[in-house]
Amino acid sequence: MLFRRIQTLCDLVVLAVIVTPSLQSQDQWTWPEKPKNLQVLNKDRPGSVLSPIMRGFTRSLGVRCSHCHVGEEGKSLSTFDFASDANPNKDRAREMLRMLGSVNNHLKKIEPSGDKRVNMWCHTCHRGRPRPMTLAEDLEEKYRARGIDAVLEHYADLKLRYENRGAYDFGERTLNDLGFDLLGKGDAAAAIKIFKLNTDEFPKSANAWDSLAEAHMKAGDTMLATQFYEKVLEMDPKSENAKEMLKKIKEGGKK
C-alpha cells in the first residue's frame, strides 16, 4: 500500500516535470459537443455525457484513454483523435458494450433471488485489469511467453498491484494447481520453483510442503524430497502420504 502510494506520487512528480508545458492545454480540452463516431452509445446526446462513461472505462480496466484511443500518454488530450478507430482496442471495447447489453437483456428475463436485479458492468469482469484472467491463466500466459523466472517476477508484481482488490485469487490453491500443471507438462524444475514460492507464501500449509516434496521426488532428488516430507510429518503427524513416501524412499535407498 505504502509502495503504491509512493509509486503514484513518483508518477505525479515525473508527470509534472515532463508535461508541465502541455498541462494548460490539457485543461482546455473539452468533451465534443457532438461526437462524430458513436456506433454503440447514443449519438444524439451531448458529448459531455461520455465523461462518466469513459472515466468508468479507464477505472474498470486500470488503463488510460490512450489504451483505446489514438494519442500519446502524457500529451494533452487536445492532441488525441478520439473519433478515430485506428486503435484496435476501441472496437474491442465496442464489442464489449454490445456483449454487456445482451448479457443485461438476459438478466432482465430472470426473476432475481435477491431484492434487486444484479447488473453486469465492465468492472464485474475486469476489476482494474485490461484483460481479465484468472491468476493461473495469467501466470500460464507468462510462462508460455517468457518462461518460469518471468512468472515469478510477474506473480510478485501482480500481488503488489492487486492483492486486496479482489481481482485475483491469491490463495494457496492457485500456485499449487499451477505447479501440478507444470509437473504434468514434464517441467519439474519449473514446478519446483512454483511450489517453493507457495511454501514461501504459505509456510504453515503442510500441503504446500507436500507438493514441493513430490516435485523433488519426480525430479529424482530424494534427499530434498525426504527433507520436505519430514517437514510435512512435523506439521501434520497424521499424513499417510508423507509416511508412505518416506518409507518408499528408505526402501529404494537400500536397493
Ligand code: HEC
Ligand atoms: C476501454 C476503451 C476506452 C477507454 C479507456 C476510453 N475510451 Fe473513449 N471511447 C471508447 C469507445 C468504444 C468509443 C466509441 C463508442 C461508440 O462507438 O459508441 C469512445 C468514444 C469516445 C469519444 C467520442 C469520440 C467521437 O467524436 O466519436 C470521446 C470524446 C472519448 N471516447 C474520450 C475518451 C477519454 C477522454 C478517455 C479517457 C478519460 C477515454 N475516452 C477512454 C473506448 C474507450
Ligand code: HEC
Ligand atoms: C463477461 C466479462 C467481461 C465484461 C463484462 C467486459 N469484458 Fe472486456 N474483456 C473480457 C475478456 C475475457 C477479455 C480478454 C479477451 C482476450 O484477450 O482474449 C476482454 C478484453 C477487453 C479489451 C481488450 C483489452 C486488451 O488489452 O486486449 C477491452 C478494451 C475491453 N475488454 C473493454 C471492456 C469494456 C469497456 C467493458 C464494459 C463495457 C468490458 N470490457 C466488459 C471480459 C469482459
